Amino acid sequence: xxxxxxxxxxxxxxxxxxxxxxxxxxxxxxxxxxxxxxxxxxxxxxxxxxxxxxxxxxxxxxxxxxxxxxxxxxxxxxxxxxxxxxxxxxxxxxxxxxxxxxxxxxxxxxxxxxxxxxxxxxxxxxxxxxxxxxxxxxxxxxxxxxxxxxxxxxxxxxxxxxxxxxxxxxxxxxxxxxxxxxxxxxxxxxxxxxxxxxxxxxxxx
Amino acid sequence: xxxxxxxxxxxxxxxxxxxxxxxxxxxxxxxxxxxxxxxxxxxxxxxxxxxxxxxxxxxxxxxxxxxxxxxxxxxxxxxxxxxxxxxxxxxxxxxxxxxxxxxxxxxxxxxxxxxxxxxxxxxxxxxxxxxxxxxxxxxxxxxxxxxxxxxxxxxxxxxxxxxxxxxxxxxxxxxxxxxxxxxxxxxxxxxxxxxxxxxxxxxxx
DNA sequence: GCCTGTTTGAAACAGGTGTTTGATGTCTAG
DNA sequence: CTAGACATCAAACACCTGTTTCAAACAGGC
Numbered sequence: 001x002x003x004x005x006x007x008x009x010x011x012x013x014x015x016x017x018x019x020x021x022x023x024x025x026x027x028x029x030x031x032x033x034x035x036x037x038x039x040x041x042x043x044x045x046x047x048x049x050x051x052x053x054x055x056x057x058x059x060x061x062x063x064x065x066x067x068x069x070x071x072x073x074x075x076x077x078x079x080x081x082x083x084x085x086x087x088x089x090x091x092x093x094x095x096x097x098x099x100x101x102x103x104x105x106x107x108x109x110x111x112x113x114x115x116x117x118x119x120x121x122x123x124x125x126x127x128x129x130x131x132x133x134x135x136x137x138x139x140x141x142x143x144x145x146x147x148x149x150x151x152x153x154x155x156x157x158x159x160x161x162x163x164x165x166x167x168x169x170x171x172x173x174x175x176x177x178x179x180x181x182x183x184x185x186x187x188x189x190x191x192x193x194x195x196x197x198x199x200x201x202x203x204x205x
Numbered sequence: 206x207x208x209x210x211x212x213x214x215x216x217x218x219x220x221x222x223x224x225x226x227x228x229x230x231x232x233x234x235x236x237x238x239x240x241x242x243x244x245x246x247x248x249x250x251x252x253x254x255x256x257x258x259x260x261x262x263x264x265x266x267x268x269x270x271x272x273x274x275x276x277x278x279x280x281x282x283x284x285x286x287x288x289x290x291x292x293x294x295x296x297x298x299x300x301x302x303x304x305x306x307x308x309x310x311x312x313x314x315x316x317x318x319x320x321x322x323x324x325x326x327x328x329x330x331x332x333x334x335x336x337x338x339x340x341x342x343x344x345x346x347x348x349x350x351x352x353x354x355x356x357x358x359x360x361x362x363x364x365x366x367x368x369x370x371x372x373x374x375x376x377x378x379x380x381x382x383x384x385x386x387x388x389x390x391x392x393x394x395x396x397x398x399x400x401x402x403x404x405x406x407x408x409x410x
Numbered sequence: 411g412c413c414t415g416t417t418t419g420a421a422a423c424a425g426g427t428g429t430t431t432g433a434t435g436t437c438t439a440g
Numbered sequence: 441c442t443a444g445a446c447a448t449c450a451a452a453c454a455c456c457t458g459t460t461t462c463a464a465a466c467a468g469g470c
Contacts, residue, residue, distance in 0.1 A: 003417085022226050025458065035419055040459060109314035111371045119375045127376060148376075149392045153362045155369065160361025163368040166316040168357070170324040171332060176357075187354045194403030195396040208447085230428065240449050245429060 004042045006032040011053045016099035019106055020050050054107070054114040057100045058122065065090070067125075070132050077136040078193055084133055085192075086185035088126075089158050093178040096162050105162065127151060138196040150196060157188045209247045211237040216258045221304035224311055225255050259312070259319040262305045263327065270295070272330075275337050282341040283398055289338055290397075291390035293331075294363050298383040301367055310367065332356060343401040355401060362393045 010031035014023040025039045025046055032038070043049035068083050075083070095101020107115045130151045135142055142150065161168070161176050161184065169175050176184065215236035219228040230244045230251055237243070248254035273288050280288070300306020312320045335356045340347055347355065366373070366381050366389065374380050381389065 001417095024456085026456090035417095036458090037419075037460080038417090041417075046458065105314070108369070108371055109310070115371075119372070123372050123375055149389075152365055152369075152373070152381075153393065153396055155372075156361040156363070156365025157358045158361070159365055159369055160357055164313070164357075164360065164364055166313055166320075167324070167328050167360075170321075170328055171353075184354075188358065190403065191358055191396060191400040194399045198395065198399030198403070206447095229426080231426090240447095241428090242430080242449075243447090246447080251428065 003032065003034045003038055007034055007038060007042065007049070008053060008056050011049055012057055012099050012103065015050060015053055016102040016106070020046075020112065025049075050112070051114045054103070054112075054118065057103050058118050061095075061100050061104070064094075067129060069129065070136060077133065078189070081133050081137050081192065082185055082189035084130065085154065085158065085189050086181060088130075088155075089161070089181045089184050089188070090178070092158050092162050093176075093181055096165070096178075108163075127155075130154065134192065134196065137193060142196070150192065153195070154188060154192050157191065158184070208237065208239045208243055212239055212243060212247060212254070213258060213261050216254055217262055217304050217308065220255060220258055221307040221311070225251075225317065230254075255317070256319040259308070259317075259323065262308050263323050266300075266305050266309070269299075272334060274334065275341060282338065283394070286338050286342050286397065287390055287394035289335065290359065290363065290394050291386060293335075293360075294366070294386045294389050294393070295383070297363050297367050298381075298386055301370070301383070306367075313368070332360075335359065339397070339401065342398060347401070355397065358400070359393060359397050362396065363389070 007028060011023075011028045013031065014028045017023070018027075026036055028049075029036050029038055039046065039049055043052060065087060068080070068087050070077075070080060095104060131147055134150050134154070135147060165175070212233060216228075216233045218236065219233045222228070223232075231241055233254075234241050234243055244251065244254055248257060270292060273285070273292055275282075275285060300309060336352055339355050339359070340352060343355075370380070
């Protein structure tokens with residue numbers, strides 16, 4: 001059963017690097033030091049292997065830093081929002097260099113059926129927790145859609161540092177990386193906080 | 206020479222749908238009503254065809270609504286920012302359903318050499334124009350990095366509606382689409398304007 | 411030691427890929 | 441009319457893909 005795990009690890013690297021289609025089982029088996037037939041023996045076919053790799057990658061990702069929950073620390077909502085954003089930005093930018101992150105990025109750009117199971121258990125909790133925090137920060141009660149857009153704005157400002165990295169790299173360097181997490185978190189949280197306060201006092205068109 | 210253009214059009218559709226690797230020249234030639242050898246006859250090889258398709262797609266994209274330049278209309282900077290963001294959001298969300306947009310999205314997620322030539326002539330002007338507008342909106346002079354982060358935040362808030370659409374679709378519907386462009390532009394411009402004003406009055410950590 | 415189920419191995423298979431070939435048609439200049 | 445360039449076509453080529461086959465090696469229980 002050791003070769004099964006070897007194949008799983010090797011497949012993670014190969015799929016992260018080349019994607020599902022372009023990643024070959026021969027490459028995987030070579031890296032795992034196994035025979036070509038091993039993939040079909042243990043996983044049935046290539047597609048099934050991929051599904052298991054996604055699960056494997058998710059388990060690896062989940063074992064990292066846990067999400068800071070509202071109320072877990074006795075701080076004001078504003079600084080908690082900054083803490084949460086810092087956690088999210090770190091998660092995003094840390095992913096950039098790992099196989100797990102590159103795999104997830106591929107899944108986000110071109111989702112496969114394998115993602116569906118994880119999405120409900122991964123994306124939704126993150127989003128609803130962020131909603132709670134933003135609502136706590138806001139001086140007035142935010143409607144559902146209004147709240148949603150604020151959260152999307154925050155997510156978007158963080159995600160762009162990875163999903164738009166191919167664009168950003170083509171501007172004048174230096175590019176933003178993991179070391180800039182704090183600065184990015186500062187900026188995004190300031191933007192978000194000022195947005196909810198501004199929208200609370202001004203009349204929205 | 207008509208078949209050359211037919212192949213170009215067909216290849217745009219095939220590459221947008223399946224990507225460079227998974228898109229086959231046989232599929233392209235079938236759609237174009239041409240022989241398999243036509244691709245190599247007119248374009249040398251598949252990679253070269255892809256490069257020309259990227260150029261072709263860019264020309265199609267450029268012939269759409271032009272970017273609203275600062276000073277072209279006699280309006281205050283704030284409403285001009287909203288106008289610019291609306292233009293950008295529309296461009297982003299309109300792309301979602303067209304072959305050109307899907308191709309560009311693929312290129313952004315996994316850039317090929319073909320993108321390099323376009324990037325300098327497409328991304329940079331957009332970004333520098335946005336920088337000018339944000340600077341005009343701001344009550345105080347913004348430093349290079351500060352200005353850059355504001356612009357990235359705006360870009361990110363718009364881009365997320367496409368790059369993160371696979372995530373957003375998994376939240377409770379209805380999802381945001383082209384018809385919500387105005388609302389999104391309102392929200393993003395309000396956020397951006399309040400951010401530059403807030404950061405101008407508060408002391409940034 | 412032997413037997414049984416599990417695991418590995420080299421080779422082959424069937425199908426699809428981009429590309430090349432050489433013949434055939436088509437049109438235009440001399 | 442003819443020569444030559446251009447364009448199209450069916451067929452074949454060489455290669456790579458995931459998958460299967462079947463024999464050999466290995467494991468542990470009796």
